[in-house]
Amino acid sequence: MTEVEATDHLILEAAREVFLKKGFAGARMEDIAKTAGMNRALLHYYFRSKRELFQIVFDKHFTELQSGLQDILSSEVILTEKIQLIINFYLDKLEANPDLPAFIIQELTVNPERLFLLIKEKQRLPGRTRLVFEEQVREAVRKGRIREIDSRHLIINILSLVVFPYIGRPYAKMFLELDEPSYNAFLKIRRREISSFILKSIQP
Amino acid sequence: MTEVEATDHLILEAAREVFLKKGFAGARMEDIAKTAGMNRALLHYYFRSKRELFQIVFDKHFTELQSGLQDILSSEVILTEKIQLIINFYLDKLEANPDLPAFIIQELTVNPERLFLLIKEKQRLPGRTRLVFEEQVREAVRKGRIREIDSRHLIINILSLVVFPYIGRPYAKMFLELDEPSYNAFLKIRRREISSFILKSIQP
DNA sequence: TAATTATTTAACAATTTTGTTAAACAATAT
DNA sequence: ATATTGTTTAACAAAATTGTTAAATAATTA
Incomplete structure (x- = not known):
């Protein structure tokens, strides 16, 4: 270097x-x-400017998260394992960058047009990979391996359970009356909790 | 007036x-x-100033949310019904103010000290009311009405599933490739989805 | 060592934003 | 109708922030 x-x-x-x-x-x-x-x-x-700096930082993190998720969604593993992979991928990223989701969400809220530019640029629409997942869920339902559920809700449920404790950290800390180290310990334990919660909820 | x-x-x-x-x-x-x-x-x-204006707005919304949740948590209804009440209370608030969670979270992230001031002011610690809920969950577990679960994870799970689709709206919209009205329709349906998801996940 | 490149200093211009003020004007209440 | 209160206008001061520049200095490379 x-x-x-x-x-x-x-x-x-x-x-x-x-x-x-x-x-x-x-x-x-x-x-x-x-x-x-x-x-x-x-x-x-x-x-050159603050904007340029910001865009580089934002695009890098966003693209990393997004393509990581898409790789997993379109990969060829069984549903329960795939769910595990998503959870672990996100939690690893979040443990390393706890402020990441708040950052991304805040910018997307203020500046939603950016998304479309970014996605067009990368030439990779979420649709295709989501459809693979959608089909996989439908098949699991058909075969009676999981209960009847819309794959869109399932994926949003997973993201919610994984991401919210990080976005909502200050609120959750206060509510549970935990200091920083205790809250981090809580999040560590939570990794297993999320998996069992999700898997339980889709049992036939 | x-x-x-x-x-x-x-x-x-x-x-x-x-x-x-x-x-x-x-x-x-x-x-x-x-x-x-x-x-x-x-x-x-x-x-007087921007700060003053902001604090009034912030405090009002935050206190409303917080005391609403605490009222429900400490109320005397059976667990499953209480979970329903929490979900509905939050979703009603969020349908009326979709940007509310992003707003609160963002300010708490930038300015976490505010929380302690606010809570001291209102003389109402979350602990007491949370303990009521905690005891209720423990009892339900003991009686075998729900599976073994830590009440703290349960409440965070509920909040996650309810709040994330609003905080993460721009991201979720893009990911699911829905426009504004379709996404709102998705959220409407989701109300039932969340309930069944939660209740399913805590079955014995 | 000389030349090039990276970095600091310090000053400054331009812009944006907040907050103030005085004077004029409009609306309402006494 | 007059006095009081609410509102606009327009100008401005003060502060914060971004971005630029030139000159001096330090570090690297040829």
């Missing part, structure tokens, strides 16, 4: 940290610079 | 609309004024 690439990376890491915590409007270039251990001038020497 | 009260209300409604869409940092006093059909000068004639 050359120095330029190293600095590039340093800045993007700092930008990720600040944007994830504060969102676009709340983030300050000054904070990003300080987090990266430098000054604003150098930031602009490497990246 | 006097004129003053009417204008007060008008401004707070406008503030609610703009803050819910844009968050604190993203909201503009100019937007709030225009939404209320007036100008910035009058806004400041009624409310």
